[in-house]
Amino acid sequence: MSRPARLTGAVLWTTRLDRASPVSLSRQLAGALRGAITEGSLGAASRLPSTRALASDLGLARSTVVGVFEQLAAEGYIAAKPGSGYFVPPRLAQPNGPAAPAKPAARRMLSRQATLLSLPPGVPRQQRPFELGHAEIDGRLIASWKRLAARALSGRTQVNWNYGDPQGEPALRRAIAEYLAAARGVRCRPEQIVLTSGSQQGLSLTARILLDPGDAAMIEDPCYRSAFDILRAAEAEIVPVPVDEHGLDIAAAPRLPAPPRLVYTTPSRQYPLGMAMPLDRRLALLAWAEREGVWINEDDYESEFQRPAEMLPCLQGLDRAGRVIYLGTFSKLVFPSLRLGYAVLPEDLVAPFTAARQLADRQSSGLIQAIMTEFMLEGHFARHLKRMRTLYAERQAFLTDLLARRLGGLLETAPNESGMYLVAWLPPGWNDRTVAARLDAAGVTAVPLSSLTLETKRRPALVIGYTGHSEAAMTRAVERMAEAFAPRTGLAKTRKAELRSDQMAR
Numbered sequence: 001m002s003r004p005a006r007l008t009g010a011v012l013w014t015t016r017l018d019r020a021s022p023v024s025l026s027r028q029l030a031g032a033l034r035g036a037i038t039e040g041s042l043g044a045a046s047r048l049p050s051t052r053a054l055a056s057d058l059g060l061a062r063s064t065v066v067g068v069f070e071q072l073a074a075e076g077y078i079a080a081k082p083g084s085g086y087f088v089p090p091r092l093a094q095p096n097g098p099a100a101p102a103k104p105a106a107r108r109m110l111s112r113q114a115t116l117l118s119l120p121p122g123v124p125r126q127q128r129p130f131e132l133g134h135a136e137i138d139g140r141l142i143a144s145w146k147r148l149a150a151r152a153l154s155g156r157t158q159v160n161w162n163y164g165d166p167q168g169e170p171a172l173r174r175a176i177a178e179y180l181a182a183a184r185g186v187r188c189r190p191e192q193i194v195l196t197s198g199s200q201q202g203l204s205l206t207a208r209i210l211l212d213p214g215d216a217a218m219i220e221d222p223c224y225r226s227a228f229d230i231l232r233a234a235e236a237e238i239v240p241v242p243v244d245e246h247g248l249d250i251a252a253a254p255r256l257p258a259p260p261r262l263v264y265t266t267p268s269r270q271y272p273l274g275m276a277m278p279l280d281r282r283l284a285l286l287a288w289a290e291r292e293g294v295w296i297n298e299d300d301y302e303s304e305f306q307r308p309a310e311m312l313p314c315l316q317g318l319d320r321a322g323r324v325i326y327l328g329t330f331s332k333l334v335f336p337s338l339r340l341g342y343a344v345l346p347e348d349l350v351a352p353f354t355a356a357r358q359l360a361d362r363q364s365s366g367l368i369q370a371i372m373t374e375f376m377l378e379g380h381f382a383r384h385l386k387r388m389r390t391l392y393a394e395r396q397a398f399l400t401d402l403l404a405r406r407l408g409g410l411l412e413t414a415p416n417e418s419g420m421y422l423v424a425w426l427p428p429g430w431n432d433r434t435v436a437a438r439l440d441a442a443g444v445t446a447v448p449l450s451s452l453t454l455e456t457k458r459r460p461a462l463v464i465g466y467t468g469h470s471e472a473a474m475t476r477a478v479e480r481m482a483e484a485f486a487p488r489t490g491l492a493k494t495r496k497a498e499l500r501s502d503q504m505a506r
Contacts, residue, residue, distance in 0.1 A: 013042060013049055014057045025060060030068045037077050037088055044090040048078060116233045127468065129477035131445045132421055134468025135335050136391055144380045145371065152370045160366040166358035167350070168195030168342070169369045175376040176342055184303060185317035186326060188344045194353050195364045198341040199299055200226050202327040203264070205343070205360065206297055207234040209352045216260035220248050222452040224271045224299065227264050236262075240454040243270055247277035250285045259292035267315055268303040272452055272463045273423060274416045282315055290321035298326045304333055304385050305392055306418035322346035330372065332420065333385065340364055340372060388467075392420060395466045399474055406478050410485060411462070420467040423449065425459055432460035435485075442484040444477045 015032040017025050036042045048054075051069060055062040069086055072078045078086045127134060151157050160169060167173070173190040180186035196202045203226075211217060213235035219228060221240035231238055239260060241253045247270045250263075265285070267277035277285075289296050298315045316326035329341035345353055357363070375381050396415060403411050403424060411424040424446075426432055432448035439446050439462075449461035466474065 014054065017058055017060075025058075026064050026068050029058070029060070029065070030071060033068070033072055034077055042088050044088060046088045047084070048086040048088070050085055113233055113235065116235065117229070128443060128445055129469040129474050130421075130464035130466065131468075132447060132463065132465035133332060133336065134465060135332055136388060136468055137335055138387070140387070141334070141380075141384055144375065144384075148371045148374045148378075148380075149367075151374070152367060157370050157374055159370040162366075164363050164366045164369070166194075166363045167354045168193065168364060169366065169373065172369045172373040172376075173342075175373055179376060179381070180326075180328070180344065184300065184311070185313040186344055187317050187319075188326075192345050192347060192350060194343045194345060194350065194357055195369070196327075196341045196343055196357065197339045197361070197364065198331050199301055199327045199329045200230065201357075201360070202325075202329075202341055202343040203227055203297060203299070204230050205353055205356045206262070206295075206325050206327075207231060207236070208356045209349065210262055210295055211236050212261075215262070216256055216258070218253060218260045218263040219454070220265055220270060221454040221456050222272055222449060222458070223264075223454065224266065225452055227299070228454070231262075231264065238454075240456070242456040243273060243275070245275060246281060247275050248285070249281060250288050259294050262295045262297060263289070264297045264299065265315075266299045266301065268300050268306065268312065269416075269419055271299075271301070272421070272447075272449065274419060274421075276312060276417075279312060282312070282318060286315060286319055286321070286323065289323040294323065296324045298324050300326060300328050301332065302419050305389050305420065307389075316344055322348070325349065333388070334372075334375075334381075338368065338372075340368060389418075392467050393418075395469075395471070395474075396422065398471055399464075399466045402475065402478050406482055407485070421463055421465040423461050423463055425461045428459060430460045432462060435460070436462060438484045439481060442480045444480050444484070 013036065015029065015036075017028050019025070021028065033042075033048075042048070048069070049057070051062055051065040054060075055065045058065075069078065069080075073080055073086065076089070079089050080086050148157070152159050158171075170190060172195065173193040176193055177186075177188055177190045180188065196205065207217075207230055211231070211234045215236050216239050217231045217234075217236040218239045218241050219231060221242045223240075228238065239254055239256065241248055241250075241263075243249075244252075247267060248263075248265050263285070265277070267282060267285075269276060285296065288294070296315060296319075300314055303311065303314070314326060316324040323346070325346070326344035327341065328344075331338050331340060343353060396419070399422065400413050400415050403413055411426065413422050413424050416422065426435060432450050436446050436448040436451075446462040446464050449458060449463060452463070469477075
């Protein structure tokens with residue numbers, strides 16, 4: 001005599017179906033049953049409702065339910081017993097009884113490289129002064145971009161809708177080569193350009209193809225923190241080279257048993273101190289790199305905002321030995337979410353760099369490349385840079401004057417010839433990290449210079465960005481800065497009253 005089937009509450013199981021959903025009712029039912037089984041709502045050996053009962057409860061045709069059950073049986077989620085219905089196989093269901101004693105958690109292993117990675121502090125949800133790297137998004141830029149995007153989507157601009165060349169679309173590489181030759185003195189053919197998602201990816205790919213763990217890499221001190229983190233993650237032996245009032249001086253670099261494999265530098269505008277490397281130092285660096293067989297990674301991140309008459313030629317344009325990898329980005333020039341940049345490479349590095357790019361994320365968006373090509377060829381890019389160069393100079397002058405009037409004696413700034421940020425020097429003896437933390441609590445972002453410094457002790461300072469922030473927003477931020485300094489200076493009330501008086505006068 002056979003044992004009667006064990007009946008449980010599972011025979012009463014039902015679910016809710018959304019008839020307004022684009023997902024078919026049969027797929028919804030199948031998904032609900034899979035979830036109930038794997039999560040343990042339908043226990044081991046539980047009998048499912050009959051197809052007739054479930055169809056009646058859910059308002060479905062019985063044939064629909066039968067089809068779902070047969071599909072799940074074929075997948076192994078349920079099993080049929082002739083004359084008894086459908087059951088949950090014991091091996092699939094989670095136990096409904098008391099949990100077994102927990103075993104010690106297995107160690108969650110990370111790679112050695114993962115342990116070297118570090119995340120920056122959380123970015124505020126809303127943009128606020130004086131965060132770095134923001135661009136001014138004006139109406140003319142948006143209008144031009146929308147028009148070109150509509151043209152590309154309508155088919156009037158050639159877009160590669162399939163996988164494209166991981167090196168980048170030829171038309172855009174040609175446009176970039178022409179622009180760099182005219183604006184920066186870069187000497188290259190389009191075939192030497194590889195598109196990236198920005199300067200950071202360019203440096204990351206450079207490190208991947210040029211550095212082995214333990215290889216020495218020189219970097220300016222203070223430095224672009226992301227560059228340091230990328231080289232650190234590559235397990236390079238990082239050698240800081242202190243900069244002086246003229247930037248990096250390779251003659252003053254530490255002496256090593258063997259030449260470094262790579263030097264990372266920002267010669268057009270040293271990050272973060274802002275000075276330009278003079279021509280004699282550029283030539284000395286290039287001669288040393290040729291003599292010692294060292295690669296130079298030139299990050300030309302803000303050169304577009306220099307006055308054209310005062311621009312020095314880039315290192316790449318002076319290089320005759322093919323030792324310079326030149327990195328640039330459109331993300332700071334147009335808008336940050338664009339995520340489009342480029343690397344200009346010596347010819348023998350193009351193939352390995354392209355292979356590394358393809359392995360990382362294959363290629364940049366074909367649609368974005370098509371729009372950017374038209375943006376450059378029709379002159380929108382050049383006009384946009386000219387407008388931004390003027391606007392950013394005005395923003396810098398406004399902020400420099402505002403800080404001098406409101407926080408004179410506490411912050412010392414000197415105007416730069418170009419750029420997107422200022423260095424505001426604090427009184428000697430102050431702790432710039434403590435000041436930055438106090439400002440952050442007050443809703444103002446500033447980067448302490450000491451967080452960008454590797455070895456060389458410098459006067460405390462804050463790195464503050466002024467691009468992408470309105471004059472009104474910066475004015476309010478400076479008022480909050482005065483209040484944040486109050487416990488140490490006693491100037492907050494006086495400065496706040498002066499600010500209000502000045503605003504009323506305007």
